[in-house]
Amino acid sequence: MFFGSDNWAGAHPVIARRLSEEADGFSAPYGASELDRQVEQKFNELFEREVAVFFVGTGTAANALALAAVNRPGGVTFCHREAHLIEDECGAPEFFTHGARLAPVDGEDGKIDPHNLMTEIKRFPPGFVHTGQPMAISITQATEIGTLYRPEEILAIASIAKDKQLPLHMDGARFANALVALNCSPAELSWKLGVDIVSFGATKNGCWCAEALVFMQPDMAKDLPFIRKRAAQLFSKTRFIASQFDAYLTDDLWLSLARHANDMGQRLQNGIRSSRHARLAWEAETNEVFCIMETDRAESLQEQGAIFYPWNPPHSKLALLEENEVLLRLVTSFATQEAQVDQFIDILG
Amino acid sequence: MFFGSDNWAGAHPVIARRLSEEADGFSAPYGASELDRQVEQKFNELFEREVAVFFVGTGTAANALALAAVNRPGGVTFCHREAHLIEDECGAPEFFTHGARLAPVDGEDGKIDPHNLMTEIKRFPPGFVHTGQPMAISITQATEIGTLYRPEEILAIASIAKDKQLPLHMDGARFANALVALNCSPAELSWKLGVDIVSFGATKNGCWCAEALVFMQPDMAKDLPFIRKRAAQLFSKTRFIASQFDAYLTDDLWLSLARHANDMGQRLQNGIRSSRHARLAWEAETNEVFCIMETDRAESLQEQGAIFYPWNPPHSKLALLEENEVLLRLVTSFATQEAQVDQFIDILG
Amino acid sequence: MFFGSDNWAGAHPVIARRLSEEADGFSAPYGASELDRQVEQKFNELFEREVAVFFVGTGTAANALALAAVNRPGGVTFCHREAHLIEDECGAPEFFTHGARLAPVDGEDGKIDPHNLMTEIKRFPPGFVHTGQPMAISITQATEIGTLYRPEEILAIASIAKDKQLPLHMDGARFANALVALNCSPAELSWKLGVDIVSFGATKNGCWCAEALVFMQPDMAKDLPFIRKRAAQLFSKTRFIASQFDAYLTDDLWLSLARHANDMGQRLQNGIRSSRHARLAWEAETNEVFCIMETDRAESLQEQGAIFYPWNPPHSKLALLEENEVLLRLVTSFATQEAQVDQFIDILG
Amino acid sequence: MFFGSDNWAGAHPVIARRLSEEADGFSAPYGASELDRQVEQKFNELFEREVAVFFVGTGTAANALALAAVNRPGGVTFCHREAHLIEDECGAPEFFTHGARLAPVDGEDGKIDPHNLMTEIKRFPPGFVHTGQPMAISITQATEIGTLYRPEEILAIASIAKDKQLPLHMDGARFANALVALNCSPAELSWKLGVDIVSFGATKNGCWCAEALVFMQPDMAKDLPFIRKRAAQLFSKTRFIASQFDAYLTDDLWLSLARHANDMGQRLQNGIRSSRHARLAWEAETNEVFCIMETDRAESLQEQGAIFYPWNPPHSKLALLEENEVLLRLVTSFATQEAQVDQFIDILG
Structure with a gap:
């Protein structure tokens, strides 16, 4: 992941x-x-x-x-x-x-x-x-x-x-x-x-x-x-x-690769949208997805093998976060497999 | 002036x-x-x-x-x-x-x-x-x-x-x-x-x-x-x-000079405070004074010999200005004379 | 070449x-x-x-x-x-x-x-x-x-x-x-x-x-x-x-490659040493060889497919060159073949 | 001096x-x-x-x-x-x-x-x-x-x-x-x-x-x-x-001042030219004069109140200096008095 x-x-x-x-x-x-x-x-x-x-x-x-x-x-x-x-x-x-x-x-x-x-x-x-x-x-x-x-x-x-x-x-x-x-x-x-x-x-x-x-x-x-x-x-x-x-x-290899990365991004975003444990920070349109969850949960996902990083909130979005929450960025690429996305959504719950 | x-x-x-x-x-x-x-x-x-x-x-x-x-x-x-x-x-x-x-x-x-x-x-x-x-x-x-x-x-x-x-x-x-x-x-x-x-x-x-x-x-x-x-x-x-x-x-020459500049600044600020044609942008405490007035009036003052410049409004003060108004900075110094200040207040009205 | x-x-x-x-x-x-x-x-x-x-x-x-x-x-x-x-x-x-x-x-x-x-x-x-x-x-x-x-x-x-x-x-x-x-x-x-x-x-x-x-x-x-x-x-x-x-x-791949490059350099240098149409500018010890020849001859070699460049003479060697001569640098590498070197020496004469 | x-x-x-x-x-x-x-x-x-x-x-x-x-x-x-x-x-x-x-x-x-x-x-x-x-x-x-x-x-x-x-x-x-x-x-x-x-x-x-x-x-x-x-x-x-x-x-104040500085420089140079204890490093034409003397003598002059500094020899003049000698620069200006120059020449001997 x-x-x-x-x-x-x-x-x-x-x-x-x-x-x-x-x-x-x-x-x-x-x-x-x-x-x-x-x-x-x-x-x-x-x-x-x-x-x-x-x-x-x-x-x-x-x-x-x-x-x-x-x-x-x-x-x-x-x-x-x-x-x-x-x-x-x-x-x-x-x-x-x-x-x-x-x-x-x-x-x-x-x-x-x-x-x-x-x-x-x-x-x-x-x-x-x-x-x-x-x-x-x-x-x-x-x-x-x-x-x-x-x-x-x-x-x-x-x-x-x-x-x-x-x-x-x-x-x-x-x-x-x-x-x-x-x-x-x-x-x-x-x-x-x-x-x-x-x-x-x-x-x-x-x-x-x-x-x-x-x-x-x-x-x-x-x-x-x-x-x-x-x-x-x-x-x-x-x-x-x-x-x-x-x-x-x-x-058009480059366009195919980008299309795949975007598709994976949207698949990931859709999964997060329906999660009870995370919410989208905003609607992304490409291969970068931003969500907010409790810090503990983010750490737990990392322990389960998911790799992602916290992200400095934009100045206009500083109010989005509660005290115990963290903003995360998740990026997909030409090499991301559907199974990875689904696994992540699965463990996110 | x-x-x-x-x-x-x-x-x-x-x-x-x-x-x-x-x-x-x-x-x-x-x-x-x-x-x-x-x-x-x-x-x-x-x-x-x-x-x-x-x-x-x-x-x-x-x-x-x-x-x-x-x-x-x-x-x-x-x-x-x-x-x-x-x-x-x-x-x-x-x-x-x-x-x-x-x-x-x-x-x-x-x-x-x-x-x-x-x-x-x-x-x-x-x-x-x-x-x-x-x-x-x-x-x-x-x-x-x-x-x-x-x-x-x-x-x-x-x-x-x-x-x-x-x-x-x-x-x-x-x-x-x-x-x-x-x-x-x-x-x-x-x-x-x-x-x-x-x-x-x-x-x-x-x-x-x-x-x-x-x-x-x-x-x-x-x-x-x-x-x-x-x-x-x-x-x-x-x-x-x-x-x-x-x-x-x-x-203590330097402190005397600064005290005079500040006094002149406050004298100028007091004069503006009581003017009908300008208002203080905020309360200044030293020798720089900031006020807001109609652009026409500012130009008229300049024509009467007053020298001062418009100032880029601070980002936090952008809302202070009406469309036809301008933010001005007026600075006094060790060399400013009371008479100059009083003359300015006088023509400001 | x-x-x-x-x-x-x-x-x-x-x-x-x-x-x-x-x-x-x-x-x-x-x-x-x-x-x-x-x-x-x-x-x-x-x-x-x-x-x-x-x-x-x-x-x-x-x-x-x-x-x-x-x-x-x-x-x-x-x-x-x-x-x-x-x-x-x-x-x-x-x-x-x-x-x-x-x-x-x-x-x-x-x-x-x-x-x-x-x-x-x-x-x-x-x-x-x-x-x-x-x-x-x-x-x-x-x-x-x-x-x-x-x-x-x-x-x-x-x-x-x-x-x-x-x-x-x-x-x-x-x-x-x-x-x-x-x-x-x-x-x-x-x-x-x-x-x-x-x-x-x-x-x-x-x-x-x-x-x-x-x-x-x-x-x-x-x-x-x-x-x-x-x-x-x-x-x-x-x-x-x-x-x-x-x-x-x-x-030790890197050392083998360097050894080959040096060997080719020395083979090239030896060939030039015995040429009637060029002389060594100085004795090189690695894979870069410097020689002097008439400008016309250098151009003729290039026309015959040899690739090399003129070189700015060191300040201490400015006197080495006659008016119609040029200083050349020839560089060998891990990929240089003996046959290339020999062909060059051959056409140099 | x-x-x-x-x-x-x-x-x-x-x-x-x-x-x-x-x-x-x-x-x-x-x-x-x-x-x-x-x-x-x-x-x-x-x-x-x-x-x-x-x-x-x-x-x-x-x-x-x-x-x-x-x-x-x-x-x-x-x-x-x-x-x-x-x-x-x-x-x-x-x-x-x-x-x-x-x-x-x-x-x-x-x-x-x-x-x-x-x-x-x-x-x-x-x-x-x-x-x-x-x-x-x-x-x-x-x-x-x-x-x-x-x-x-x-x-x-x-x-x-x-x-x-x-x-x-x-x-x-x-x-x-x-x-x-x-x-x-x-x-x-x-x-x-x-x-x-x-x-x-x-x-x-x-x-x-x-x-x-x-x-x-x-x-x-x-x-x-x-x-x-x-x-x-x-x-x-x-x-x-x-x-x-x-x-x-x-x-033309500036030209008068420069002329005086140059004159003082030449006066100084002439004095050094006739000294037994120093020699001109080269002929200067303006208000900077360069001479060579024994290091001991230079120090002695400094002790007697003459102010001047050693100078890095030009690369083309490195051979001018003997081992125990030093190259000195002496500069005159619009303010240099004849008496200063003459006193220096006098103590130089």
Whole structure:
């Protein structure tokens, strides 16, 4: 019963096999191989336009380098108060931008509220050096708490971004999960709505280590080759990342894997909904499920072999918890089996 | 009618004179002169203990280097959501700490609420690398909105700091104003309550350019000489800062100046309280006064020669303002004359 | 005829196979798995002491984080004038140390001259803030130009390091090649000579992506978990790195691979030595060979399918080249076949 | 006998007086006052073109922010091996540029040799991420060792800068001393030769604290307002810097002061030239004089009240010193009296 995170899973067999096939032979390193070019072309097709793609090793690297690409002195990036950027990257975004700030924006359900976004941006009069200067907006899709921005919600934020001439970044560590849940194409959920940069995650969804940073306007990435190398994220044998993406993106494998993870998430959520011993913290829509139960019961489940972790409650949900209760996050993945879910629901009771 | 900020004033004549006296002769540069030693000794006496003192050129430098001295990778400093550190230093604290974060803590009246502080700190489980690690707590005294922490309020925060082994920094850009308003000695308002580092400002209160960074435990500052030099804040002719402090601290000049500034602030506040055309945003206790009036009226006052600026409303006060209203900050200083205050109240009506 | 670099090779079949075996199942991420623990234990055995090991994704990351671990404000690391740190990492060491400097030390044959090292260190009087402060010494073994420090040469440098209380770092991107060439054990070539930190490279020698940062005194690495996470180098599915090391270090596979690479290097060097159309730039001892030939001839070889690159001449070797000549680097690897070498020598003539 | 450095002097009476006159009254802070505008206009006239001027507090700040303005990821600035940037700023240039490197270029007499400069630049193939990328060239005028670049020497370097599209920075901590020694106007010694940015120092030459960063093409400085604020170098009461420059630049006071300093330097040099107990290390042309004597004698002079310091020998001059000898730097200033010089020569014998 592994619900600790989607990265407890290993690699999908098709991806593992494809990776093995690359073991032999010689190939230009540092992103210069034929395979690198082919996979980059796949991204062009995927996004239905010419994009600039950079492979990196971790989701944190993708996010941090996205902001580094659009960095400004005294820069401020607006993101949700509980964004992964703020809560889970140990200050990497600030470090890679030499101290640019992440300004927290409140909003329900893990999503930036456009009205609050405007309020925060207005605190920065243009050219006023004391406050620093806005440099980007970042949203997470699917969000950190398993919810989804609807296309029109992204559009509302993108409209502010455009008006303020701020690049719009999407942390897509679980981009695939969002796509299948919303039944959108990559283009429909990104640049067609005004998204400029996507951290395109694949590690959580079946790869070993494959993250891509995708710029919709290649010009925006003109310094990225140097930024990535300086960040120690230019891998020498890049074909090992490229080949994973090659298998991942072929025959819609990635979408099938995400669909499975989401289905397992919803199966788990449904089970919890009918439990007498736990309640849903909110309605999740992807492969992350959040529930509340008594602390004792959570510990008992862990003793019975269920793996999951407590989660810091969002600021807007602090009142949901009673004193003896705990908020839990349970994550499913491409590798989660129905039987695991059912077993968990069974012991939960 | 100069209420733009206390730094619209120049220098007090006694300080200006003392500075001129240092023009002649030769003296060891870079903080090595006899006068530097004498003034450092004055700080020991002032704080009733042996402290480590570093002169720097701006309040932003003092604050940023205070945090740099206690910096940790992935570090997080807890401060009020509208602290000067966050709102007015263009990211300098993050820059000088290589990206350490300022975590905003909500609280009424410009002051950190200890309960909220605990809630925020609890989001950082010890040793958990994803969130980063707490590295300091910073409070501002007097606060950015003219209010004051009472000694027992500081004690409550210091008790959390001690429990979590976090250094407690005080941004004392207006430390003198706080001291006279609370009738405390420097020691009583700092280390006796658990404050470890004070940004001791003098520029706003009658100097040209004199800021000191004071460490109550000299050990905490062992890297500071290199940090300050690397920060381009080691002035060559330091005697020009030392001599200002020399005059500033002699015969309680600094406290007299702060008392005058506060008196003028209260006179201004009383005048506004009885106005039909403006209302106090909250009760200020020092030399910064905040009021709300119609935007048209504010502009009319400016046209009649009054200098002041609109202020970003604190997040907890967003509801105070009607649509056609504006929040204004008015600041008095050692140089403010009664007649200026009375004239302003008069034209306000 | 692939002599571009050792990272043109892929992965050794044993390592590829071992990696595939890890595809299935669930495992604690972020370095917390049982396998991570086992492989860390292997490093203890390898180095014959308890070491602190951190897996990272690139050699640049290993080097840069090694220096970040011992970082000081205004810090200066002494390394050879043509060290990889200086010439090939796009400023990553400076970036990850917030600007600590790499001070170039001249020396013949790619090796720091201890006398020059002392001369450079003496430029930094203790406590003198203007110059900054020494923070580390870094050597490369095998060196960037295919030569080797003899144990007694390392000892001479380590003795200076110890005297000046500076940690001694070894960039071991080709550590295995050095070990087999010198017939030393890892302990004999590191801490027994006074080396404190080793960047232990495996990628160039048969892995896909496996680098380890090894601290001989675990205390020196106490901030490294946060430093690594902030650097975006904490991989979620770390078992994919651990498993490569597992295979790499089992049954001395790594030493066999390095021995083969060195043998191929020497075979290539011998061939060049007897050529009429090229001459050795200097005697290499490992898997990197440097020769000089006319630019036209180099281009002709490339047209005939040989892959190699020109190399920036060391400052001490600038006089070696005639105007129409070029310095070339040729690198062999675990995957280089004798036939490739012989074919190259054949067409070289 | 104060020859420790030119910053052992205080402030010239005219400048001190002008500063005092600014003590009264109210004035817009943060560079927004009428006086700031007037002094900026003086710089336009001085340089015979529209320049962008930024006041900062230290020479290190001016130099570091000059490079920050033209910063690039993985950037490399070429400067003389013993430039102040490298030897005396505790890593500030690297810190403020987030780790951009200073590449040392050898050259006689404290001056970059254009041939060596080309050799170093050629090590950076365009677009090659591993080496990083050239971002600027910096020269010091007058140099750190009291010599001068002739206009045609600057032209040769500027021609390389132009060809490689690199901005050319001049560290002018002693710009005035160079101007009077070469009998050039500011324009003739800067942009007319191809210099893009000047660190225009005034502190060493009679001010208390007045440094200006001057950009010949204002576009190059478009981020500087935020960079300076983030660097904690935006002073609140900027009129205190502006007023010093106002007096400094009026009636050619600055040139008179520099001329006196140079004259004293030459008088000192002539005295040493005829001494039996010391010899000139090289011919200085401004107010810094370098001589070699026995260590015992140097100590004896210090005991007799002469203040001066030993100096790290330039790499190209290491052979000048016998074992028991020391290289000394002696600096004169606007405040040096003939009698001091003569007394020193007298006791030197």
